[in-house]
Amino acid sequence: MGVQEGDRLWSAWWYDGEWHDWFQVRDTVFPPKAPIATLSRNDDHMEVFGVGADGRLWGAWWDGEWRGPFTVGTHVLPKNTPVAALSRSEDYMEIFAVGEDERPRGAWWADGVWSDWYDLGTRRFPKHTPLAALSRNEDHMEVFAVDGNGRLATTWWYEGTWHDWSDLPPALVSVPDGEIVFGSRREFTLGRPVQQISTGGMMEPLVCTEARVVCGSDGGWEFTAHLDNHETECDVSFELELNLTGTSRPFTFVLRGDLSAAGDGYATRVGSRIQGVPPSRTFRESGAFELLRDPAFWREVFKAGATFTLTRPAWKFWPEGGDVEEPEEAVASGAGADRP
Structure with missing residues (x-):
């Protein structure tokens, strides 16, 4: 999936060993070249997310046909903010992004309803910092980011609790x-x-x-x-x-x-x-x-x-x-x- 110069979201799909041509996804509109996040929580469902020109987080979903668009939460994000998304079970989704105030935030979906945005730990990251997120099982989520000093940091969720950010050791130490x-x-x-x-x-x-x-x-x-x-x-x-x-x-x-x-x-x-x-x-x-x-x-x-x-x-x-x-x-x- 991607956003063309004319601000429309386009997708191409693969089925049974063959790629099919690009098509426009509903009436979803994003700034040109806006970063897009996607996920699939089961064989018959897909979701796509991105920050619109109004700073709101917009999404659309597919369950046999594309539906939406819809907004998530009330928080306004900087234009072209990268978004990370994951699903730790068929009944749960979570999205993450860094706000205008440099606070990382998350929002989650369960029982058919999106929560509002919440603060993710006490660490600050520059605006437009890309986040990476994953889930190893239903009881675990982890988010990664590089701070303004080039340090790789992580925060993790386990059995209902988020733990604050901590630095990961560098792969190599640069020493003359x-x-x-x-x-x-x-x-x-x-x-x-x-x-x-x-x-x-x-x-x-x-x-x-x-x-x-x-x-x-x-x-x-x-x-x-x-x-x-x-x-x-x-x-x-x-x-x-x-x-x-x-x-x-x-x-x-x-x-x-x-x-x-x-x-x-x-x-x-x-x-x-x-x-x-x-x-x-x-x-x-x-x-x-x-x-x-x-x-x-x-x-x-x-x-x-x-x-x-x-x-x-x-x-x-x-x-x-x-x-x-x-x-x-x-x-x-x-x-x-x-x-x-």
């Missing part, structure tokens, strides 16, 4: 070779919490809220992280990995540990809590990697980006009055420094 001192240290920190949902019990998460890896050109390293097990019926064993990006050889730091079930239920009376294992703890490991002593590789590490990943948690379920189930290894859900 002359500023890399052999004998210095390099520190990597977690940009935002990462988590994995339990595979049994109450389906509560294991969450890493803080993590830091400090390594030196003398070969030494220290990995520190704080994790909380929110699951009340399962103990958990985990691995937290830091993977470096931009190095000529794969390089990974791994922190391993165990946490007991949370709360004060049956699992805490018969599980690993009775052996002194808490449900919340700061873990610390240190060691040495000979490869860090190589000046050429150290320059790569100093410039590298990093991603923290919570992988392969094994949950030990303690059903009250039942047999103990063997730990189940979860499939990694793509968690990283950029995901909850």
